[in-house]
Amino acid sequence: MDSTRVTEQPTSFERPQPGVDPADARGALPRTPQPPQALPLQPRPDGAPRSAAPGAAGEPARGTGADAPRAGGASPAAGYEHAQPVAAEPGAHRPRPAPEGIPAQPDPGGRGTGPAGASGAVRSSGTSGGADRRSSGPSGQERRSGQPLPSNRPLPMRRDGDRLRFVGAATRRIARGMDLDEIVMGLCRATVPTFSDAILVYLREPLPVGDERPVGPLVLRLRRTDRIPTERDTEIGFMPVPAPEQPAELSVVTNELCEVRSGSALGEVLRGVRPVFTDAPSARAALTELLGEDSELAVPDGQRAVLAPLRGRRRVIGAALFLRRPERLPFENDDLLVAAQLATHSALGIDKAMLYGREAYIADELQRTMLPETLPRPTGVRLASRYLPAAQTARVGGDWYDAIPLPGSRVALVVGDVMGHSMTSAAIMGQLRTTAQTLAGLDLPPQEVLHHLDEQAQRLGTDRMATCLYAVYDPVSHRITIANAGHPPPVLLHLGGRAEVLKVPPGAPIGVGGVDFEAVELDAPAGGTLLLYTDGLVESRLRDVWTGIEQLREKLAATARLTGPDHPPPLEALCDEVLDMLGPGDRDDDIALLAARFDGIAPSDVAYWFLDPEETAPGQARRLARRALARWGLEELTDSVELLVSEVVTNAVRYASRPVTLRLLRTDVLRCEVGDDVPQLPRLRQARATDEGGRGLYLVNRLARRWGATRLSTGKVVWFELHRG
Numbered sequence: 001m002d003s004t005r006v007t008e009q010p011t012s013f014e015r016p017q018p019g020v021d022p023a024d025a026r027g028a029l030p031r032t033p034q035p036p037q038a039l040p041l042q043p044r045p046d047g048a049p050r051s052a053a054p055g056a057a058g059e060p061a062r063g064t065g066a067d068a069p070r071a072g073g074a075s076p077a078a079g080y081e082h083a084q085p086v087a088a089e090p091g092a093h094r095p096r097p098a099p100e101g102i103p104a105q106p107d108p109g110g111r112g113t114g115p116a117g118a119s120g121a122v123r124s125s126g127t128s129g130g131a132d133r134r135s136s137g138p139s140g141q142e143r144r145s146g147q148p149l150p151s152n153r154p155l156p157m158r159r160d161g162d163r164l165r166f167v168g169a170a171t172r173r174i175a176r177g178m179d180l181d182e183i184v185m186g187l188c189r190a191t192v193p194t195f196s197d198a199i200l201v202y203l204r205e206p207l208p209v210g211d212e213r214p215v216g217p218l219v220l221r222l223r224r225t226d227r228i229p230t231e232r233d234t235e236i237g238f239m240p241v242p243a244p245e246q247p248a249e250l251s252v253v254t255n256e257l258c259e260v261r262s263g264s265a266l267g268e269v270l271r272g273v274r275p276v277f278t279d280a281p282s283a284r285a286a287l288t289e290l291l292g293e294d295s296e297l298a299v300p301d302g303q304r305a306v307l308a309p310l311r312g313r314r315r316v317i318g319a320a321l322f323l324r325r326p327e328r329l330p331f332e333n334d335d336l337l338v339a340a341q342l343a344t345h346s347a348l349g350i351d352k353a354m355l356y357g358r359e360a361y362i363a364d365e366l367q368r369t370m371l372p373e374t375l376p377r378p379t380g381v382r383l384a385s386r387y388l389p390a391a392q393t394a395r396v397g398g399d400w401y402d403a404i405p406l407p408g409s410r411v412a413l414v415v416g417d418v419m420g421h422s423m424t425s426a427a428i429m430g431q432l433r434t435t436a437q438t439l440a441g442l443d444l445p446p447q448e449v450l451h452h453l454d455e456q457a458q459r460l461g462t463d464r465m466a467t468c469l470y471a472v473y474d475p476v477s478h479r480i481t482i483a484n485a486g487h488p489p490p491v492l493l494h495l496g497g498r499a500e501v502l503k504v505p506p507g508a509p510i511g512v513g514g515v516d517f518e519a520v521e522l523d524a525p526a527g528g529t530l531l532l533y534t535d536g537l538v539e540s541r542l543r544d545v546w547t548g549i550e551q552l553r554e555k556l557a558a559t560a561r562l563t564g565p566d567h568p569p570p571l572e573a574l575c576d577e578v579l580d581m582l583g584p585g586d587r588d589d590d591i592a593l594l595a596a597r598f599d600g601i602a603p604s605d606v607a608y609w610f611l612d613p614e615e616t617a618p619g620q621a622r623r624l625a626r627r628a629l630a631r632w633g634l635e636e637l638t639d640s641v642e643l644l645v646s647e648v649v650t651n652a653v654r655y656a657s658r659p660v661t662l663r664l665l666r667t668d669v670l671r672c673e674v675g676d677d678v679p680q681l682p683r684l685r686q687a688r689a690t691d692e693g694g695r696g697l698y699l700v701n702r703l704a705r706r707w708g709a710t711r712l713s714t715g716k717v718v719w720f721e722l723h724r725g
Helices: 160-175 180-191 265-272 281-291 333-370 423-441 446-460 545-563 571-579 617-632 635-655 696-703
Strands: 198-204 218-227 257-260 305-311 316-323 381-388 399-406 410-418 466-474 479-485 491-493 499-501 519-523 529-533 591-598 606-611 660-666 669-676 706-712 715-723
Touching (some): 160 180, 160 333, 180 218, 180 333, 257 265, 257 281, 265 281, 265 316, 281 305, 305 333, 381 399, 381 571, 399 423, 410 423, 423 446, 446 466, 491 545, 499 545, 529 545, 529 571, 635 669
Antiparallel strands (some): 218 257, 381 591, 399 410, 410 466, 466 479, 479 519, 491 499, 491 529, 529 591, 669 715, 706 715
């Protein structure tokens, strides 16, 4: 009598067994079982025979010697955790337990082709199933019911250990999903074909997020389906098939939308939360309501369909339908517990995925509103920008950039970096950026802007630290004024391809307090490109700041050489090339990048005059404007320009005490600017029929393409623009 003990181990569907296609999405498939072969007795070193296993006196035990027969290239005992000799010798080989996973089902037909014949009562090493040789009789019948075993179909899990191992592996697979699709796909792939032949997953439309109360009726939408593939071989069972890009759909189309009516059978099942068999009359009515009256999906009779509600933290968010084919054994009562566990883990995972998606959406919206949606198009300069968060899990940070148009066709270029990359840093960044825009509107010098930002940071808190670089570019004079507050210096790429790190006083960071900031004025040649950036571009754990700045300078010079000495590189492509210098370990911080191409305004396109605040000033302004338009070949604009210049200069002369400035700029549009020493800004109003004045700005508003007024530190500027033909 052979009393060799065999302890089954599960086969993981996530770790395919040898001989199985690893591309199969459902893991290992059943193989032909082979019975273990008895191993000959091995003599003990002292000459005494080896003792038998406990409980089988006089019975030979399995050995591990070199003369032990092999099956499939391995010892038959290698797959059995408890099949070990009683007295193991030092250094003797001990069997290695099989990995934990989803238990597979052996071939119930027992059509093995191994040396042991076709009995198939005991599975071979490395395979596992829900039924062992105790589950089937000698004639191929099911032990409990006496019915013939289905051919080439997975057997149900007969033991509690099988179910526990399956639930553990399935829930781990579901928990690995981060978003909604991954979680639902994990549920489908974990249950088919081990637990069911097909699955339909319905989710609420729309899915509620967190504690928000859904509005409108409960509507379920078919989110995903999966089934056992029909491709199989008639001799060796299921054939491994490549994993499809999309989940396999059922062969029949079911109802995609289902509105759950109050008090209906489906509503009662969902309210009960617990999975139910669909063979009961109430559950059958709920299934008909879910699939639709005209559905062609034939649900097998008996306990071969389980409807499991998916309940999240607050409410039911969907339902899962598990189906088995008629030739497969029906579900058992314990399978309802398995379905409940799968439904609970899936629902909670979907809830968390929705919350994570909402948080990511809020972070993206916050960052988008904190940064400029589009960059302005000021005269004489072209702009491009980039922003990269530190990581996908931290999508908001304290880095920002801005470009603010200023009076006189100037533009302010700002780049800043608040300490940290969190929601708090983003909130502080938003306040500092708003303050910088307000100060820029007052046309304060760069060093004064940084001084007021420092005061604002101290009002926000004692630990609110930030770095900032503020620059003002004048396209008429081709000069740029820069002030720095602890920020990395900008890099200027000249037209010939030479890259230069500008020498700007570093200054102290914003928030230190009691520090004076210094501004420098430098040349901004036409065709040059100024690059402003945050330290995340040049500093990381692998390099220091100055090493990164030098690499940036070399990268800009190398990119400029590709386009030649007479043509600057395209601005957008230049930004992409700069970001390509980042390596895999160089993303430790947020990155904000602002590039400005200096086109400038040629002196021949500028006309500038000083007018005394006298009554003759409007007439003089009309004559000067007429001559400039004639020189530029814009005589068709003479009438409009003379009328508008006369109105604006008249208003300026009426209140000014110092000379009034008049400037005409010829770019893609004709721009006229009139400045005086009165800080009060003019307001557009509707003049009454009896008023003698008050119609000047009304005419400007009607005839000009755009117009505006900006307060300066020395007064104000009123400007308007006209189309050139």
